[in-house]
Amino acid sequence: MNDWKVEITFQFPENAAMRVSTQELLQAAYGQYALGAFNVCNLEQVHGLFRGATEARAPVIVQFTRVMRDYAHPLMLEHLLCGAEMIYPGVTFAVHHDHGDEASCADAIASGHYSSVMIDASHLPFEQNVAATQRVVEMTHRRGIAVEAELGQLKGVEDEMSVEAKGALLTDPAQAEEFVQRTGCDSLAVAIGTSHGAYKFTGSQRLHLDVLAEIKRRLTGFPLVLHGGSAVPSEEIERIREAGGRLDSSASGVSEEELKQAIALSVAKVNIATDGRLIWTRVHREFFRDQPGEFDFMHPGRIYMNEFADFVAKKCKLLGATGKVSCHGNVATRVNHTTNGRPSATSARPSASSALKLKRRGRQGLRKGRRGFSSASR
Numbered sequence: 001m002n003d004w005k006v007e008i009t010f011q012f013p014e015n016a017a018m019r020v021s022t023q024e025l026l027q028a029a030y031g032q033y034a035l036g037a038f039n040v041c042n043l044e045q046v047h048g049l050f051r052g053a054t055e056a057r058a059p060v061i062v063q064f065t066r067v068m069r070d071y072a073h074p075l076m077l078e079h080l081l082c083g084a085e086m087i088y089p090g091v092t093f094a095v096h097h098d099h100g101d102e103a104s105c106a107d108a109i110a111s112g113h114y115s116s117v118m119i120d121a122s123h124l125p126f127e128q129n130v131a132a133t134q135r136v137v138e139m140t141h142r143r144g145i146a147v148e149a150e151l152g153q154l155k156g157v158e159d160e161m162s163v164e165a166k167g168a169l170l171t172d173p174a175q176a177e178e179f180v181q182r183t184g185c186d187s188l189a190v191a192i193g194t195s196h197g198a199y200k201f202t203g204s205q206r207l208h209l210d211v212l213a214e215i216k217r218r219l220t221g222f223p224l225v226l227h228g229g230s231a232v233p234s235e236e237i238e239r240i241r242e243a244g245g246r247l248d249s250s251a252s253g254v255s256e257e258e259l260k261q262a263i264a265l266s267v268a269k270v271n272i273a274t275d276g277r278l279i280w281t282r283v284h285r286e287f288f289r290d291q292p293g294e295f296d297f298m299h300p301g302r303i304y305m306n307e308f309a310d311f312v313a314k315k316c317k318l319l320g321a322t323g324k325v326s327c328h329g330n331v332a333t334r335v336n337h338t339t340n341g342r343p344s345a346t347s348a349r350p351s352a353s354s355a356l357k358l359k360r361r362g363r364q365g366l367r368k369g370r371r372g373f374s375s376a377s378r
């Protein structure tokens with residue numbers, strides 16, 4: 001393959017969306033509301049997210065996981081956002097790399113498109129988690145990028161588990177305090193009984209708000225992150241089942257009341273992926289069931305964009321983030337694109353002439369050998 005170069009120049013309009021520092025958003029939200037952190041992976045979701053954020057006038061966090069970056073290609077995702085930034089003026093957003101390992105965090109940091117990364121080393125023993133998090137903090141802090149770390153296991157805690165078994169999964173508050181002090185991370189994902197996906201709880205188990213309260217007591221003022229924040233509405237599950245899906249009707253998620261209580265207990269960021277996928281599944285199953293002769297992806301795609309936008313706006317309202325954009329516009333740090341395509345933090349909005357110039361060097365260039373493609377998705 002010949003080395004080749006393509007230069008694309010985007011003119012950022014004066015009123016382009018505000019790409020801001022995750023940490024400043026978290027600090028502004030802390031104790032009052034939570035930021036919806038939405039995992040998105042295709043253009044319909046990006047449109048829906050930005051439309052929903054526009055409607056709600058709510059700041060949002062856009063998240064790409066390591067698996068999503070492998071699936072779509074990081075450049076594809078990152079430049080979907082460059083488009084959204086220009087199409088949706090008025091949106092205030094931060095870009096976060098969700099569930100990274102050390103290599104993907106380094107890659108995200110080097111790309112210049114992210115204002116925070118998550119190092120997910122929670123599966124490792126405590127000391128190794130500390131060490132991995134310290135290394136990522138070292139890489140990021142000198143560039144003004146924030147680090148989310150995780151302590152505890154994001155697995156459902158079941159009724160029949162012993163107290164010891166539950167304790168092994170949930171975040172230990174004393175360890176959380178030590179972990180934050182030793183690593184210097186900027187926010188912490190805590191395990192309080194929820195998990196990723198559609199099947200979060202069995203029996204009477206819900207969020208362990210008592211554990212959250214103790215973590216808050218030890219780490220007052222420090223933003224906590226709730227992973228597994230999807231609501232998994234039963235109506236959505238039923239509609240998917242009626243349209244031929246085989247989801248189990250025991251699927252359930254985090255209730256509105258629990259989310260509100262968690263926000264009062266220092267949760268400033270709520271991660272949501274599954275709910276967006278359930279809407280996607282329901283929209284497409286119903287569409288093709290009702291119109292079996294159809295094969296144009298744009299028809300259900302439009303419905304999905306609208307429904308996802310509506311979902312995002314409603315979720316932001318529930319989290320208390322509606323209408324908070326104007327108060328951030330003045331304080332947030334904008335990530336301003338420089339001419340080498342690497343954003344740099346600056347407090348000024350870019351001028352109308354600010355341009356993002358991307359120099360792609362094909363397979364021989366920057367992206368050489370760093371990633372394969374896989375069809376798996378988180």
Ligand code: 13P
Nearest residue numbers: 197228229230271273274
């Ligand atoms: P859900 O599976 O509840 O949407 O959680 C997603 C998540 O925590 C991504 O990091």
